Amino acid sequence: MNYRHAYHAGNFADVFKHAVLALCIEHLKLKPAPFRVIDVHAGRGRYDLAGIEAGKTLEWIDGVGRLLGMDAPALPAAIEELLRPYLDVVRDLNPEGRLSIYPGSPLIARRLLRPGDALVVNELHPEDGKTLAALFARDPQTKVLALDAWTAVKSLLPPKERRGLLLVDPPFEERDDFEKLSAALADAKSRFETGAMILWHPIKGLPAVEAFHRAAGTAGFEKTLSAQLFVRAPLDESRFNGCGLFIVNPPWTLKAGLERLGPSLAQRLAQGAGAKFVLG
Numbered sequence: 001m002n003y004r005h006a007y008h009a010g011n012f013a014d015v016f017k018h019a020v021l022a023l024c025i026e027h028l029k030l031k032p033a034p035f036r037v038i039d040v041h042a043g044r045g046r047y048d049l050a051g052i053e054a055g056k057t058l059e060w061i062d063g064v065g066r067l068l069g070m071d072a073p074a075l076p077a078a079i080e081e082l083l084r085p086y087l088d089v090v091r092d093l094n095p096e097g098r099l100s101i102y103p104g105s106p107l108i109a110r111r112l113l114r115p116g117d118a119l120v121v122n123e124l125h126p127e128d129g130k131t132l133a134a135l136f137a138r139d140p141q142t143k144v145l146a147l148d149a150w151t152a153v154k155s156l157l158p159p160k161e162r163r164g165l166l167l168v169d170p171p172f173e174e175r176d177d178f179e180k181l182s183a184a185l186a187d188a189k190s191r192f193e194t195g196a197m198i199l200w201h202p203i204k205g206l207p208a209v210e211a212f213h214r215a216a217g218t219a220g221f222e223k224t225l226s227a228q229l230f231v232r233a234p235l236d237e238s239r240f241n242g243c244g245l246f247i248v249n250p251p252w253t254l255k256a257g258l259e260r261l262g263p264s265l266a267q268r269l270a271q272g273a274g275a276k277f278v279l280g
Contacts, residue, residue, distance in 0.1 A: 003171030004128065009047035010060030010102040012269040013243040015067065016229045017169065017200050018108050019261065020245055020254070022085035024165055024196055025112045027251035034116040036159035037109045040149040041169040042121035044131045045106040049099055060102060062231075064090060066268050068099055079264045082257055085112060105167055106132065110142060118161070120145065122152045153184045157191035166192065169200040178208055182215035185248070189219045197248035203228060205237035209244060216246055225250040226280045227258055229266055233274025255279065 008014070028035045047053075049060050066072055067083070068090060075083065089111045093101040103111070106121040113119060121136070122145040123129040129146045136142040145152060153168065168184055170177045181199055188197060199216075203209055213226060230242035247254070262277030269275070 003173050004053060004125070005043040005104065005171075006047050006051065006053035007057050008059050009054055009104065010049060010065070010099075011063040012059075012066075012229070012231050012271075013063075013200070013202070013240075014102070015063045015269065016243060016265060017198070017245065018103075018105060019083055019086045019265070020227070020247070020258070021105055021165075021167060021198060022089070022108060022112060023082070023254060023257060024198065024247075024251055025109060026085050027253060028163065028165060028196070029112075029114060031163075033163055034114075034118070034161050035163035035165070036118040036120065036161050037113070037165045037167070038120045038122075038152075038156050038159065039105050039109065039167045039169070040122045040152040040156070041167075041171065042106045042123040042132055043104045044123075044128045045104045045121065045135045046093075046131075047102045047104060049102055054102075060099070062271060063269065064102060065099060068094075070098065075268075076264065079261060082261045105169065106142075107135070109167075110136070110139070113141060115141075117141065118159075119143070120156055122147050122149060122156075124148060150180055150184055154187055154191070157188055158195065159192070162194075164192075164195055166195060166197040167200075168197065172202055178212045179215075182212060182219075185216055185221075185246075186219045188248075189221060193221070195249060196251070199246040199248075201244050201246070202240055203230065203234055203242035203244055204240065206234055213246070221248050223249050225255055225258075226278075227262060228278040229262065229269070230274060230276050230278070231266075231269055232272030235274075
């Protein structure tokens with residue numbers, strides 16, 4: 001695989017995905033029983049926004065930079081509160097107030113876990129996997145693997161705690177990644193029917209997304225939620241116009257939270273006409 005998330009760390013898609021990830025983890029913490037977070041496309045776990053890769057694209061400026069950059073206007077109090085679990089992790093890594101480090105989903109999840117909870121992170125890319133392993137080398141609550149992500153979904157479910165959250169965040173390098181995402185969802189149904197799952201996907205054109213939603217609907221989960229953030233109207237299918245999260249067994253508070261958070265993020269992160277948030 002060739003995908004390197006370091007070029008895209010902290011972009012608008014990361015902001016949306018990580019904000020929702022944090023909200024779901026905080027909901028799991030409302031019950032005392034331990035749980036496990038499983039991230040099968042984990043990346044490095046921690047990114048240098050001043051590094052070569054992020055410096056080439058500068059995507060973070062129109063992502064997390066719109067929220068916490070030096071010139072970013074203050075967020076409305078209600079939105080700040082919804083984003084607090086996520087933003088607190090970012091702020092803790094940047095104590096001087098200037099954005100230089102961005103946490104990937106493994107580090108966000110780890111910072112939010114309680115003693116007794118567990119994290120499993122998986123990254124196939126050899127260099128990024130080595131960096132990820134070093135990040136968690138002395139952490140007894142975190143296990144680092146280097147499997148094919150689709151194999152990992154099968155081998156890691158169900159978690160022994162029988163409570164948890166699966167994050168599936170493919171790079172979408174291959175033409176059949178939507179089909180693989182649908183297949184992983186169907187397989188997870190037989191292994192972890194009651195578990196929470198977040199499946200991320202890009203939005204370039206709408207037909208591929210609509211086909212995925214139809215396929216996802218056949219998996220048979222009773223409770224699902226689709227959240228789509230558009231930074232511009234999806235008129236040019238060659239562009240990265242937005243991203244979506246297909247959430248299985250969402251926390252009961254999540255829909256109401258996203259009804260407030262989503263439109264605010266669409267406005268703050270807009271990159272062109274037609275930016276919007278769609279929840280269904």
